[in-house]
Amino acid sequence: MSLLKKNFLPFRILAIESSCDETAAAVLEEGRILLSSVVASQIDLHQQYGGVFPEVASRQHIRVIYDVVDQALQQAHMSLANIDAIAVTRGPGLAGSLVVGMNMAKGVALGSALPLIGVNHLESHIYSAWLYPEEAPKPPPAPEFPLLALLVSGGHSELVLMSDHLTYQRLGGTLDDAAGEAFDKVARLLGLSYPGGPAIQNAAQTGNSKAYNFPQSKMEGTWNFSFSGVKTAVLRQVRDLEKSGRPLPIFDLAASFQASIVDVLFDKTMAAAREFKVKNLLVAGGVSANQSLRDVFTSQKEFPVFIPPLKYCTDNAAMVAAAGYYRFVHGKTDSLDIDVLPNWPLS
Numbered sequence: 601m602s603l604l605k606k607n608f609l610p611f612r613i614l615a616i617e618s619s620c621d622e623t624a625a626a627v628l629e630e631g632r633i634l635l636s637s638v639v640a641s642q643i644d645l646h647q648q649y650g651g652v653f654p655e656v657a658s659r660q661h662i663r664v665i666y667d668v669v670d671q672a673l674q675q676a677h678m679s680l681a682n683i684d685a686i687a688v689t690r691g692p693g694l695a696g697s698l699v700v701g702m703n704m705a706k707g708v709a710l711g712s713a714l715p716l717i718g719v720n721h722l723e724s725h726i727y728s729a730w731l732y733p734e735e736a737p738k739p740p741p742a743p744e745f746p747l748l749a750l751l752v753s754g755g756h757s758e759l760v761l762m763s764d765h766l767t768y769q770r771l772g773g774t775l776d777d778a779a780g781e782a783f784d785k786v787a788r789l790l791g792l793s794y795p796g797g798p799a800i801q802n803a804a805q806t807g808n809s810k811a812y813n814f815p816q817s818k819m820e821g822t823w824n825f826s827f828s829g830v831k832t833a834v835l836r837q838v839r840d841l842e843k844s845g846r847p848l849p850i851f852d853l854a855a856s857f858q859a860s861i862v863d864v865l866f867d868k869t870m871a872a873a874r875e876f877k878v879k880n881l882l883v884a885g886g887v888s889a890n891q892s893l894r895d896v897f898t899s900q901k902e903f904p905v906f907i908p909p910l911k912y913c914t915d916n917a918a919m920v921a922a923a924g925y926y927r928f929v930h931g932k933t934d935s936l937d938i939d940v941l942p943n944w945p946l947s
């Protein structure tokens with residue numbers, strides 16, 4: 601099948617995401633103009649388990665994926681005849697969940713004779729920073745290379761240097777918990793709901809971030825992170841406080857924990873940006889929805905910073921379409937026999 605079945609103007613991608621607990625589809629035009637983005641969250645189903653239950657996740661994806669893709673097309677006022685390529689998350693993620701999105705994407709690609717683009721989920725989070733709020737009158741400037749990306753989600757915390765599109769040099773990452781995972785675990789410890797990030801952020805709003813001095817693992821001499829120490833420190837503090845029999849100062853604990861994580865992420869990212877003399881900073885992944893993290897990065901003036909609009913920080917398909925677009929224009933399409941890659945690294 602020739603990729604040039606028509607002249608691709610305007611070029612539209614239908615993207616599908618199902619790597620974890622969100623079933624999502626989106627239509628994107630010319631790489632940055634978002635025509636629709638539909639996300640069906642499974643949070644309510646997993647809340648009772650305090651985290652994502654993989655089998656429940658894949659079965660729920662099966663139930664809703666057809667409707668989600670259909671809605672994305674309808675909201676974009678498009679049919680498959682207006683689509684030029686299908687992008688889909690190939691990994692990393694939960695195997696059983698990835699397979700559902702992949703099979704849907706292959707079915708559509710085969711049925712409509714469209715090229716298929718398998719996209720890395722971490723790459724999608726990075727390209728979410730190419731998206732912009734729909735109320736913007738025209739596309740704002742795109743990030744410029746070389747750039748440093750801080751990618752912080754429920755499964756990953758990585759510092760990635762990009763010298764160009766799709767060119768990733770991993771400088772370091774977490775040696776234990778991911779930043780989002782630390783938020784989720786500490787929230788559980790404090791009796792807050794899943795997902796922990798938004799719950800901690802809410803609790804922290806009325807708390808004193810200096811009430812407790814939780815450790816910040818600096819991992820000197822490396823670009824790595826470690827968040828299990830701060831989690832254990834919160835656990836110890838909670839145990840000590842519980843002995844007093846008084847109610848836990850949840851707000852202060854949440855604010856102090858959040859400050860510890862945000863400081864480490866900010867300090868290390870800024871140090872790496874100076875060391876590698878990048879032009880731009882980029883912060884993405886579910887934890888980039890954190891207001892305190894957004895505030896520290898947007899208030900520094902050393903580097904222009906790109907952070908996706910709030911609704912594209914956590915998992916969605918608009919970001920898959922954005923990454924898929926750059927893969928397509930660089931000739932990176934895939935055949936219909938590709939498999940999912942649950943442990944696919946970025947570089």
Ligand code: KG4
Pocket residue numbers: 620752753754755756779780781783784795796797798801885886887888889890891913914915
């Ligand atoms: O990117 P994402 O939706 O899924 C993964 O690829 O992992 O990230 C989900 C993670 C969860 O750990 C969640 O607690 C965290 O992002 N998160 C936040 C906030 N919103 C979501 N962490 C801190 N503050 C938030 N406001």
Ligand code: ZN
Pocket residue numbers: 721725753754885886914915
């Ligand atoms: Zn994600």
